[in-house]
Structure formats: C-alpha cells, structure tokens
Amino acid sequence: MTKKRKQTVSLLAFVFPALLLYAVFTIAPAFGGVWYSLTNWNGLNPTYDMVGLSNYIEALRDDPYFVDSIWFTLKYVLYMVVFQNVIALLLAVLVESRRRSRVWFRTIFFMPNMLSLIIGGFMWVFIFTRVLPSLADTTGLPFLDQSWIGDPSRSFYAILILSLWGGVGYLMVIYIAALQGVPEHLREAAAIDGAHAGQIFRHITLPMIYPAMTIGVFLTLSSSFKVFDAVFALTGGGPGRSTQVIAINIVEEAFRFQQRYGYASAKAIILFVIVLLITLVQLWIMKRREVEA
Template identity: 60%
Template sequence: MVTPNRSLTTTKAKKKNKHLSLILFVLPALLFYFLFLFIPTIGAGIYSFTNWNGLNPNYDFVGFSNYIEAFRDDAAFRHAFFFTLKYTVVVFFVQNIIALFLALLIESRTRSKGFFRTIFFMPNMLSLIISAFMFSFIFTNVLPELSQKALLSFLDQSWIGDPKVSFYSIIIVALWQGIGYMMVIYMAALQGVPKQLNEAAMIDGANVFQRLKNVTLPMIMHAITICSFLTLNNAFKVFDVVYALTQGGPGTSTQVVTLNIYEEAFSNNFRFGYANAKAMILFLVVMVITLIQIRVTKGKEVEA
C-alpha cells in the first residue's frame, strides 16, 4: 500500500520533472532571443546617445542631440517616417480586409477549400525580396508590352520611376505576398465559430451582413488581434520590398524609415550613433502603436 507521503513526494517529483523539461525546451529560444534581440536592442539604446561611427573604438556621449537632430533638422527622416506611416495604414486595412474576405469566401465553399487555400498561400512561400524582383520585371517589361498588344493604355505607366505610381507598386507587391498568410489565420479562426450561432441568427431573421457583424467578427476577434499585430509590425519594419523594387526612389520619394536608417549607418557618413537613435525612435513608435492595437482588439474578444 502506498503511503500518502510517498504519493505526495512522487507527485511533486513528476511536476518538477515536467517543469524542468519545459524549461529545457524553452531555453534555446530564450538564449537566441537574449543574444540576438535583447542585447543588440540594449546596445542600440546606449549607442544612440553617442557619436560612434561604427569603426572607431573611441566615441563621445552626446546626450539627446541625435534625437533632437532627427526630429528638428532631418527632413529626410521625417519624410521617410510619414511615408512609412502612410504605407502602414494602407497595408494594414487593405491586407486584412482582403484576407478576411477571401477566408469567408473560401470557407463558404463545400469543395476545393484546400486547392484555393494553397493557391492564395503560395506567394507567401517566396521571400519578399524575390517577389519584388519578379514584379520589377513585370512593371518594367511585361505591363508596357501588354499595354501595346492589348490596347490597355492605363498599363503604360512608369510603375517604378514615377513617384505618384511607385507607392502603389510597392503596395501591390506587399499585398500579393502577404494576403495569403493572413487569410490562413482567418480561415483557422472561422472553422472555430460554432455553427449553431449562425443558425440561430438565421432563424431570428439576420441577413448575411448582420451575421458577419454580430456573430462572426466577435467570434474571430482573436484572429483579428493576431493579424493586426503581424501586419502593423511587418509594415512598419518594411525594408526588402522597397530596397529591391525602388531603392527608395525616385530620389527619396519612396524611402521608408528602415532604409533611411540603413543609409545613415552604411551608405552616407557611417553615423552609427545617429542611426541607432533613429532605430530607437522607430522601436518606441512601433511598441506604443502595437500596445494600443492589442489593448483595443483584446478588449473586444469573446469566448465561444
């Protein structure tokens, strides 16, 4: 017969082993996070108060002068920041709306769900910079030729060279590559919506839009939180698609914050301290906006 003390000891030992195994599984991820994200972020914060050029081991602390210069004197940085903000707003709303619409459309089908899910997700399997190079060829070679052969004059645009059009070219590539990933998240959430709720709403006389507003959207709010978080972060930190497609041009008309930081650190005057100050500004802006977004969407989540 097992005594209570021995049984209690065995239970504690099992819990201890379970906790130890969990720690061992999480430890590599925490180690990589600490080495490649936490420490560099702290280092960037420290160097943002210096005039370090990235090479000389000797540097001086300059206080908040880098931050003051970025806000007051750096017109290129301000332009890049507002361009990034405009890009983020457009991508945030358009990408989530189209992804949700496609998810609803595909989930409403009784057949071929897997086929359409695969087709729309495939662009996400390519890196964004590869997608940008593909569309660069399409914009500069395919569309002008198509406009002549098919007599579609609106396609004959300077998709990359015109500042008024190049913004939309970047948007097209970003949406083409990112919508499928968000769509899959929305589809997974839609599969968890209890069918009896929609059936009860139909019996009560609710139409499609009323069911969407009052039943479906509240039940998938957790997916909206995730997709909003991912979209905001990816949009604010966009670099590769702009660098591969327009390189911030023509001039600096499509320069985003990350590209401005990159050029400040590596292409212009090797002002690593100043570039780190800009990076910290971007980090703080993204953190504040993300926390607000999570707080707003989390507050609207409901449990099934």
C-alpha cells in the first residue's frame, strides 16, 4: 500500500465507530420513518397495511391542527432568526468592547446554554406565575400582572423569552470568535481615514464576519423548526393548542391520542422537507452574499 492509501485507511479506521453509530441510530431510523409514513402502523401491531400518500394528504388537507402548528412554527422561526442573531451579535460586540470583565460576561451570558430548556422552562414558569405578579404589586406596573402563560396572545412571547434566554449565549460565542478574527489594522486604517464606529462596523467588521452569520442563521433555523422542550416545559402547547409547534403535534399524534405512528411519521417527513428547503434557500442566499462581501 502507498503512503497516501495507508493514511486514508487509518483515518477511516478512526472515524468508522462514529460512522457506524450514526448509521445505526440516525440514518437507519430516518429511512425507517420514510417507510412507516406510507403505512397505517400503530407502533405495536406487527402487521400493517400500505396506504401510500394518504397520510400526507390527510395531514396537509384534513388536519387543521397540524396546519396551524406549521404556521405557528414558521412565526416562531421568523422571530427567533431575527432576534436571536441580532441580540447575540450585539452582545458579542459589547462583550468584546470590555477590557477587564469580558471573560466574566462571556460566562454569564453562556451559562443558560449549559442548562436543559426543560429545567429552564420550569424556572421561567415560576418567574411568570410568581415573580412577575409580585413585582406588579410592588411597582404598580399593570403589564407585569398579566397572564404570560394562560393568555394565548402573551404565551408566544413567553416562549420567545425562554428560547432567547437559552440560545443567545451559544451564538454569542460564535460571533465573538468571528470578531476576534477581524484584523485590527483594518479598523485602525478606517478610523484614520475618518470613519466613525458605525461605519467601521458596517463596512469592515460586518462583511468579515458574514460566514459566522451564515452559521448563526443556519443553526437558528434548524433548532427553531425542531423546538420542543421550551414549548413543552412552558405551555405544553396550550392554552388549548394555541402554542402548539410541529414537534409537539407529532409527539401527541404518536404517543398521546390514537398512537398513529405511521401518520406521525408522515408529519415528521413533512417537517424534514420544510426544514431542508428553507435551509437550502438560506445557505444559497447567504453564500452568495459572502462572496460579494
């Protein structure tokens, strides 16, 4: 064997255990889900019938709760992509502007990411139901005493607050790393030429961290479409089904109601297709912007 082939074999030997686990526990179940989405399997009966695309047709045409969950999830994704990336970028700029306390602030803003959103959700339930009403009694501010979880118009914003609290720190670290990679001499040259801080950030810093923004938007899109724990811990999809996202709708269909595993698998495939198409469009648009920048 040549030296290059030996290196290839050794590298494959190192990654083979990870590839095997990925194939067994991720790829194989994914193909199994595609198969079961074409059946009426209930998850327990060893016998089932092929129903073709009827599960997909029923989900998109005859299931108003699933359609509503799609629109609610799209609304949630839109808010999360904008607010999470903007807040994370602002925090990264503010933290990097600190000289002595930047490590302290990085730790503080990143700490919520170290907790499960299930635990964080229970903490925020206590804040929304106990702490805010107490502050309303103390300060006299009426909007704090509103029902943040029981009111459909406010429960959406409660979910946003929890999700931003748990996810902004992770993106902040990515943007901090990108900001540290911007050459300082470019900023200094622009400042000597008379550019103020806003112009330096817009015309020098922002184009150079655009690859990090592509990663940030991609991560936010994928995680927001698959959101489950934040909504489950905070509202459980309620009140009623006003805050039900696609993942909770799928879980309820498979485990809580009629145990229609085949039908739930079809919904999961629909979610996969939606995420795939939107992600491909996002990557195509932002990669072109990277080249232009």
